[in-house]
Amino acid sequence: MTEKERKGLDRVREIYQDRAHRAKELKAEGKQVMGYLCLYPVLEMLTAVDLAPYRILGDMEEPITKADACLPTVVCPFIRSALDLGLKGKYDFLDGVVMAHICDVGEKTSHIWRTYLNPSYFYFIDTPHTVHKAAQQQLKEQLKDFKKTLESFTGRELSLDKLKQAIKTYNRQRALVRELYDLRKPDPPLISGAETLQVMVALMSIPVDEGIDLLRQVISEVKEGKNGPPKKPARLLVWGSIIDNTALIRMIEELEANVVIDDTCVGSRAYFPNVELTDDPLDGLVYRYLVGLKCPRTFRESVFGETKKDYIKDLESRFGYIKDYAKEWNVNGVILQSVRYCDIHGYEVPGLRDYLDHIGLPNIYLEHDYSEAALAPLRTRAQAFLEVIG
Amino acid sequence: MMSNEKKKRAINRLKTMYPLRNLIDEMYQRGVEASKIGKPTAWSMVNWWEADPILKAMDIEIVYPENYGAVCAAFGAAPAYLDRSDSDGFPTHMCGYARNCIGYAARMKDLGEIPPEAPMGGMAKPILLLASGSLCDARYKWFQALGRYLDAPVWTVEIPHPGVEESFREGAYESAINFMVKELGEFVTFLERLLAKKMDWDKLAEITDDIIKINRLWYEINELRKARPCPMHSRDFWSCMNASLYPAGDPKESLKLYQDMYQEVKDRVENKIGAVAEEKYRLAFAELPPWHDLKIFDELAERGWNFVIESWAYHPPKPIDTSQVSNPLERIAKETYQWFTGSFKGALKAKEYMGYFAYPYLEYARDYQCDGALLHPLLTCRTATNHLMLVQDRLLNKLKIPSLVAEGDIVDLKLFDHADTMRKAETLEEMMDHYRGVRREEGLEW
Numbered sequence A: 001m002t003e004k005e006r007k008g009l010d011r012v013r014e015i016y017q018d019r020a021h022r023a024k025e026l027k028a029e030g031k032q033v034m035g036y037l038c039l040y041p042v043l044e045m046l047t048a049v050d051l052a053p054y055r056i057l058g059d060m061e062e063p064i065t066k067a068d069a070c071l072p073t074v075v076c077p078f079i080r081s082a083l084d085l086g087l088k089g090k091y092d093f094l095d096g097v098v099m100a101h102i103c104d105v106g107e108k109t110s111h112i113w114r115t116y117l118n119p120s121y122f123y124f125i126d127t128p129h130t131v132h133k134a135a136q137q138q139l140k141e142q143l144k145d146f147k148k149t150l151e152s153f154t155g156r157e158l159s160l161d162k163l164k165q166a167i168k169t170y171n172r173q174r175a176l177v178r179e180l181y182d183l184r185k186p187d188p189p190l191i192s193g194a195e196t197l198q199v200m201v202a203l204m205s206i207p208v209d210e211g212i213d214l215l216r217q218v219i220s221e222v223k224e225g226k227n228g229p230p231k232k233p234a235r236l237l238v239w240g241s242i243i244d245n246t247a248l249i250r251m252i253e254e255l256e257a258n259v260v261i262d263d264t265c266v267g268s269r270a271y272f273p274n275v276e277l278t279d280d281p282l283d284g285l286v287y288r289y290l291v292g293l294k295c296p297r298t299f300r301e302s303v304f305g306e307t308k309k310d311y312i313k314d315l316e317s318r319f320g321y322i323k324d325y326a327k328e329w330n331v332n333g334v335i336l337q338s339v340r341y342c343d344i345h346g347y348e349v350p351g352l353r354d355y356l357d358h359i360g361l362p363n364i365y366l367e368h369d370y371s372e373a374a375l376a377p378l379r380t381r382a383q384a385f386l387e388v389i390g
Numbered sequence B: 001m002m003s004n005e006k007k008k009r010a011i012n013r014l015k016t017m018y019p020l021r022n023l024i025d026e027m028y029q030r031g032v033e034a035s036k037i038g039k040p041t042a043w044s045m046v047n048w049w050e051a052d053p054i055l056k057a058m059d060i061e062i063v064y065p066e067n068y069g070a071v072c073a074a075f076g077a078a079p080a081y082l083d084r085s086d087s088d089g090f091p092t093h094m095c096g097y098a099r100n101c102i103g104y105a106a107r108m109k110d111l112g113e114i115p116p117e118a119p120m121g122g123m124a125k126p127i128l129l130l131a132s133g134s135l136c137d138a139r140y141k142w143f144q145a146l147g148r149y150l151d152a153p154v155w156t157v158e159i160p161h162p163g164v165e166e167s168f169r170e171g172a173y174e175s176a177i178n179f180m181v182k183e184l185g186e187f188v189t190f191l192e193r194l195l196a197k198k199m200d201w202d203k204l205a206e207i208t209d210d211i212i213k214i215n216r217l218w219y220e221i222n223e224l225r226k227a228r229p230c231p232m233h234s235r236d237f238w239s240c241m242n243a244s245l246y247p248a249g250d251p252k253e254s255l256k257l258y259q260d261m262y263q264e265v266k267d268r269v270e271n272k273i274g275a276v277a278e279e280k281y282r283l284a285f286a287e288l289p290p291w292h293d294l295k296i297f298d299e300l301a302e303r304g305w306n307f308v309i310e311s312w313a314y315h316p317p318k319p320i321d322t323s324q325v326s327n328p329l330e331r332i333a334k335e336t337y338q339w340f341t342g343s344f345k346g347a348l349k350a351k352e353y354m355g356y357f358a359y360p361y362l363e364y365a366r367d368y369q370c371d372g373a374l375l376h377p378l379l380t381c382r383t384a385t386n387h388l389m390l391v392q393d394r395l396l397n398k399l400k401i402p403s404l405v406a407e408g409d410i411v412d413l414k415l416f417d418h419a420d421t422m423r424k425a426e427t428l429e430e431m432m433d434h435y436r437g438v439r440r441e442e443g444l445e446w
Ligand code: SF4
Pocket: A076, A078, A079, A102, A103, A104, A105, A106, A241, A242, A297, A339, A341, A342, A343, A344, A345
């Protein structure tokens, strides 16, 4: 069967195995491919000037060698891995790169990437830390500038119509991701967590319209429900820092558990928030990318300018959506996980655990160093946790 | 005995440094005393003068938990606080200063008062946690996490972190300043509600002016260090930086003390008096020093090592004229933004895109004619570590300046290996000698 004929989950697996293949093909056809790091670069704007966005990820299976000379070993291993791949030329097919202030090391790595790899196009979005009105305005000003640079790089106009069109297309894709996630609500779920993750990685590696077609195929295949996972006692939510490889989820699902929902950035965090179609489309985009995205890198208060802190109210405002997920997907346990040296997620752990305890959801925190070998010892802990859930 | 005395004298310390150093030591006691008489205290992240003048104008006593982390480490109180943070489930890889503060706050909550073992009088219970969006993630995530133990509200002060090239794009500067001014305006309104009193704008203008004057003078003092021999060692810088960086106490008093220091350093330059007896090597130091092992600098001074410049983040902004700006919030915004972006022009020209943290070392190394650098990565402070490999590479490949890496931490004091560093120092000396020749061959000035 040729690649074009491969459909649905077969095609997903194929893309997952060789993520860059389609992007390289597109490039050979004359399309420009734009790399981006994490969730904060505004994809709709790339698509509206006919660029193919391609998410920069790491590779857990590839030992880090070259990045050691540029980034110390005591920083986020995911980002070190991504930079390592860049330095090894594995992202050479990209025509340019958009990065953003995601976290401190993400910001620094953006500058290191530019210094060493000198891409033909580079833009750094300084995403503010708060969701205040002034912060939204500041992001909007930057997006206006970002637009100008994209236009001058591509020689094409980023028109309002095209931008609105792109917003609608992405929202359509997001709705389909929701639909796919809905198929994990039954017991047993119709698709496993590991397979869902493969779909998400695939979507981040191909243009949005191709992703929409692929999702439709996957959804109808999954609905047939032939190869779904077996029923298991634990229905888990996995929260935390980036997971771009199926190893951890597979490890959990090989035990007595199904991962039925996630709150990670190659998953629901990337796809659940929609963009509202506002008169000036930038307003909707700013809101979605600053306020809507629920990454702990953004500072939020339960009430703007509150003068008295109520801890539970604060937790509710930061993590309330997790309670909603837990209800909707009928979750009976939460695995919090993070790569070591991720401050953004690390600081969140005791607070989120307090919140989960408060709403009566059993939970455990697992820390790993973004390598398959390091997952083995976590298996025992995960198993012990599942025994508690029963 | 003899050699000890000799070691002590190896660095010729500035006399005017001592009173400045004392100012910061008094900060905690002042905080505790102030809270006893009902004066509000804020725990604040270093915010590079963006929020301090506002807090001061509102008569809030400020303590800086980052600095208190260093105090607890020095007094041996940190391990118990770190253990507490660990047992409360905070990951151990997090910033040591944050873990120390979390442990402290947890204990304070248990006791309902300042823990009796807390060094230097402890940190008084805050009415406000002033987080900062600048430089590192810990500096707002940590205060958010303190919600477990303290009911004080958290405010996060925004400061833009534009990319080097992006910062020069049309409208970027105005937009960044506008953003900061608006945010500071909101902050003032918030404080007015929190304290149920109005901002005294004249007072704010005066404090802002004083802080700018302090920073200008402090900048000029550091400029004098370009002289050969360098009149002031990094040790004096570290002892005095806090009066600018944590503008605690009375700014007028600090200003007077910095004026005295300027005079002393200037006299030394005029009389060619160096900070070390015989300046054989001029070095840069990156990042925070090994606080518990500062004597290593005396040993290195005996070998003729003079530390003439250090980490950008603790230095004041390059002077700009904001005297015509009537709105103090705008003045503050412009000064703080200048601190952040002051080296960006040079960075862009040199195509060095980490325009703060990394590029300033290149600028310093050239301006202060350094022969080498000692880089001190800090295990749990990623912010002070992220850029050091880049710095090492750029110094060597662009300016032919070799460096040595000696690892340490901000609170785990055992991590710094004195003997190993001294061994490596010998190798660095050979390299510094060698690269002097290389620089000359390449037509570099020194
Ligand atoms: S995993 Fe954490 S440290 Fe790494 S890039 Fe994401 S937010 Fe930053």
